[in-house]
Amino acid sequence: MSSLKQSAYYAVGILMMKGISLVMIPYITHKMTLEEYGSLESLVLLADIGTILFGFGIVDAMYRYVGVAKGEDKRKLISNCFTLSVFVCLLGGLLIAISLPALLLVLPVKFSAYQIFLLLIPTMLDGVISIPLTLLRMNAMAKRFCFLNVFKGIIQALMTFSLLEAGYGIDGVLISGAVSSILLLICLLSYQWQEMGKFGYLKSSKLVLSFGLPVLVGGASVYMINGLDRWFLASFIGVEELAVYAVSAKFALILGLILQPYALWWFPNRVSILQLENGKKKCADKALLGVNIGIVMGTLLILTVPGLIMIILPSSYHLAGTIAVVLLAIGMIKNAGDYLNLGCYSGNSSQSQMWIQGICAIVAAVGYFVITPMFGLWGVVGVLATAYTLRLVLLYMASQSMEFLPYEHSKWLTCIVIAFFAITLNHFLGNVFTGIPEIVTGVGVSLLALFSFVKSAVIPLSDTTIMKSKPS
Structure with a gap:
């Protein structure tokens, strides 16, 4: 196939x-x-x-x-x-x-x-x-x-x-x-x-657990970043606020679902690909492709999700559209951290990512405890953005020190520039043409943004560079 x-x-x-x-x-x-x-x-x-x-x-x-x-x-x-x-x-x-x-x-x-x-x-x-x-x-x-x-x-x-x-x-x-x-x-x-x-x-349990347990700790740490937020909302603010935030998070989840097909191929095969001839270059290109797909799809969702929420959900959930925009941006940052961390998994231990996830989890937990009671939903969003940005930086630095990969950073920077101008244009049009439904301007600008992404060739349409699932 x-x-x-x-x-x-x-x-x-x-x-x-x-x-x-x-x-x-x-x-x-x-x-x-x-x-x-x-x-x-x-x-x-x-x-x-x-x-x-x-x-x-x-x-x-x-x-x-x-x-x-x-x-x-x-x-x-x-x-x-x-x-x-x-x-x-x-x-x-x-x-x-x-x-x-x-x-x-x-x-x-x-x-x-x-x-x-x-x-x-x-x-x-x-x-x-x-x-x-x-x-x-x-x-x-x-x-x-x-x-x-x-x-x-x-x-x-x-x-x-x-x-x-x-x-x-x-x-x-x-x-x-x-x-x-x-x-x-x-x-x-x-x-x-x-x-x-x-x-x-x-x-072989010792071998499996020696690799799996640090991942478990890292996963629990990620939960502290992206799970404790809702615990603190439920405890300090109330389940009504939690409901709005949860709906926002579910719409932000669309980004993760769109990215899953590529991720399902990449993550089981990345270590095998690294061992191929010119494996470092291949892994760098494919990891960066995952990052760029995240930026492209995240941008398109930021432009369209708020208008969609206005149409299909009760009015009591309309704030979820604004929150979803920020959560989608955070999702792009998280996705980049997931892809730019191969060095942390290339050896026989995953402890480096465990420590990094732990540090970010502590930052998040302290932030939620201090900021949530004062700023509510937006305080939670701010802590979440800080924690995932820190995670991206630390994972990238640690990964490159353990297994240097030759990333072409100009590609993701091009994506960011196009995304910034598209979101800015959509905001401007929404303020000028107030009588037009938000979903209409969002879809129009998203098509323009998609054209710009294609023309810049940050995602090669002729060959998505997905290799065979079983590297030879």
Whole structure:
């Protein structure tokens, strides 16, 4: 299958896997009050940290070791990773069950024990499911990856719609998430068994965990940057403010979804590509391509999302359009940090990124604690921008010191200049032609910006430089 077809399949699969909550926003925000939607987002925050902990950094270890292993050694490593994921899932579930009374007390919103258990099911299973899904990507099985995620997305959407219409509210959303995750796992088990041969191999656990645990700490640190913001909003400001902020964040999530097809190819293969002839140049070009795609798509979304929110959401959410613009800009910065950090992963340890993520997390946590009570939503946004900018700078410096890559910085600078002029022009036109819907001027300027990006050749349309999924 060609790389272009693989990217297309990945795009559809990821849109269904992660975009279901985004697609359902107009419906859910009309079916729930601000308070109910804010309460639901409090549960989502709990699921986010759970997903990081249950993942245990094992997928990143797969990127590093399974991708370059051969034959029986590869099968053993796959078995080791899957076995560890199952053990982490079971142990984590047991610990949460034991600590449930204390957990219910510290949550910023009151929930019932059964709601936590409903949330726990997909959260626990996510770490296990991620192993066969990663194997599908590493083995270039994009079509199957797409089909399974489309299946899960459709089941989850239909159940959510049916249960909300039946009056189940938050419980309906939780039930649909749990059932769809269980069905996806059942569909993946046969493929997982085929790839690993047998369950229970653990002799490579030290190797896997030595790489995965720093990633886990780094992931938890990222959560402190991009998760504690909503905890502090719920605690100090209220769930209504959290609801508006959460909607903004979900629209900003569109950028991540658009970037996923390229990322799904790049991250499992970047270490292998680095080992090819002229690998440093190839990695530099492909990493910078990921950065530029982020800037281009982020700019187009900044120009159109506010107008879209004005049309499809209730008036109580219209502030979300303004906040989404800033969050999309922050998303571009985060994306750049994700791509310009290969040196931190090229060795046998990922501790450098762990320390960097930890430093940024401390900066964010202190900032949220001090600034959120005073400045509310905009204080949170300011801290988030500061933390991710610091992360980008530190990751780039550390990565270049460990594995220098010859980046052509003029390309991303060109992207930034075009983006700046397009956003400025859109703001000017919005002030001059006040009678025209915001979405109209946004679409017009976005088309002009897209033409400028294409003419500047920051993203080569003739060949997106995506190589074969299995570097030769």
